[in-house]
Amino acid sequence: QCTGFIRNIGLMAQAMINKRISILGVTGSIGASTIAVVEELRARGESIEVEAITAGRNVEGLIEAALRLRPKFVAAAHEGSLARLKEALAHTGIEVGAGANAVEEAASRPSDWVMSAIVGAAALQPTLAALRRGVTVALANKECLVCAGELVIETAQRHGARLLPVDSEHNAIFQVLHHPERVDRMTLTASGGPFRTWSLEAMAKAGPEQACAHPTWAMGAKISVDSATLMNKGLELIEAACLFAMPEDRIDVVVHPQSIIHSLVTYCDGSTLAQLSPPDMRVPIAFALAWPDRAPIKAKALDLCSLQQLTFEQPDGVRFPALGLARAALRAGGPATAVLNAANEQAVEAFLNRRIGFLDIARVVEGVLELSAAGKLPSVSKTPRSFDEVMLVDNAARMAADRLATQRGVG
């Protein structure tokens, strides 16, 4: 019998993960998938201790997660949650805290691996706190890199921390990035979102219910709206440029409605490598948790014959201008991506609160970027290099976005 040139294929070793972890944003969609991965791996005998978990306002969800995961410390960003946390977790031995400082404390506590899954720029401070400890940060949050890419990468490098991408596209690229110095192009795939085939007239009347009804992924409200405008792909373009030091003009975006191919890397010899799997965020989360090994989780594997077809199309820049705005911001450099991110967060919130229509989101972002380029946003002139500088740009862009949203407002 031939023993094979490559040995040990498919021989699964036991008990490979021995980690103490923290989960920032445990009550969200990524938080729920992370809990599912942790519980499955624990049930298989892997040693995963939870040091700290955090949430924003969902105190009951945080309590439920605490009782399931048994962390040492639990923090809610909302100060008013402290009394309820204390009451519900009394006699469990779990320490509790509330407020932004408590969330930062959670990130600063001793753990080897931190899931960064708070939505928006609110993740920046705790993510920087985790990076300053020189540990591995599994980065699901993308807004951190969009508003403060240089600061995040520089902090990771200075403190010897490792950033592992969890966003499915960047995780896919990371999985096939065997020769980074030989990469020619990267291609990010996009599902196209719920409005891929809708007319502009229909999109103008769409509300949050339609925008959040994503065809292939179940996600939080903000990223769902970003997927509907294609701003999500714009944010991911900036994220990819930052994570992989790739120039903007060598990153393509292609719409792939089945969400099976999560992204592709084309090498200098014409070979293209891709990562494929049914859409399930547990896959990149488990990859990041087990890296450099792989975790044996029960995820559905690909059944090629049942797929029938994989299709691809160019993004439509007329119906989805947000992607072009993000490209332009990345090319412009300086504070532009931080402005884009903050304006988008405010515009999405205004849409979710029914203050503006769906098509107004990109118009508000465009308006704020124009003000910034014309030097009309206070404190916004150069690349923000510290947390305080990022916050100055962020605040100025949010205020301008709010003003424009009010002008465009429907109520």
Ligand code: NDP
């Ligand atoms: P969710 O809205 O489902 O969850 C967000 C989490 O952040 C919740 O735990 C929420 O707490 C917490 N949070 C909100 N505001 C604050 C705050 N000010 N301070 C501290 N915590 C806060 O989002 P998702 O899980 O969908 O996404 C999280 C991040 O991961 C986003 O950046 C997104 O772009 C990215 N991502 C998500 C994917 C997905 O499939 N969902 C895929 C790839 C990337 P509470 O529940 O209490 O409000």
